[in-house]
Amino acid sequence: MVDTVDGGASIGFLAPLDRTAAVGWWRERAAAVAAGGLVVWVASDGGRVVGTVGLVLPDKPNSRHRAELVKLMVHRDARGQGLGRALLATAERAAADAGISLLHLDTETDSPAERLYAGTGWTRIGTIPDYAANPHGTLRPTSIYYKRPGTREPAR
Template identity: 75%
Template sequence: MNVTRLDEVQLLDRVDELADLLVDTVDGGASVGFLAPMDRAAAVGWWKERADAVAAGCLAVWAADNGHRAVGTVSLAFPDKPNSRHRAELVKLMVHRDARGHGLGRRLLGIAEEAARTAGITLLHLDTETDSPAERLYGGAGWTRAGVIPDYAADPAGELRPTTLYYKRLGATAPTR
């Protein structure tokens, strides 16, 4: 399994397979901000909208490839305010249903954490649906549960669900971005 950090051009070149991954993730029940059934055209558009943020350095995107298509992705969103350059948000950790259960989620998480350390990030944060399989991943990887917000977002079926906030302190130096 090859994992690559995508630049703007690579993201746009792979937008169709990234859209397929997003559709599979949402239609498979993962709460990543969309309702099922996920419209493929909307998924393509969503990924295309990320290209400018990647080009500007505000978003880092990694894609895992099984040799034929993207089967996983993870991103780091970097704040643009001067008082928050020490932190980043882990977003859109997705693994295709066919690739789950083989450690790809943990590998993508580790790659994002190491890239954050290298960039001088000392604090990561994220939110995930409470009681989802993702909670086991983050807890097992040393993330700290900060709290739960009730009725935070609708799951893919449209039902309001709580979200759990997590953070992880990283050993790093001053931000280099």
């Protein structure tokens, strides 16, 4: 997470992100993971975490068919090897296997992440201006995407 923020990715934190703060953020999610409201996959290389992705599962009866994809991160040293695509495919497969029929996410407009989602069949439905500050504190737009797991819908 620290490397991702230091690399300029807008994942909800400002740079520089302190390692203690990052660890604390993950620890705060332990209860959600234990309760089944958050599912997280971790990619490691020799015991070192090099990537993550998560799904937030809604707790309301009318939204149990959908989930939000969150915190897809790949360490800069591990990029360009297909790890982001593999983590994304893992989350999509698990969602489909769990009966989730709709996934959604938001990501910084014009970011490398946006290119990944568009290139893997996610459909962009629009942007929200000045949605969140990037790691340097500049307000940036976000793009909203959706995908039906198990399909490869054409990006629009």
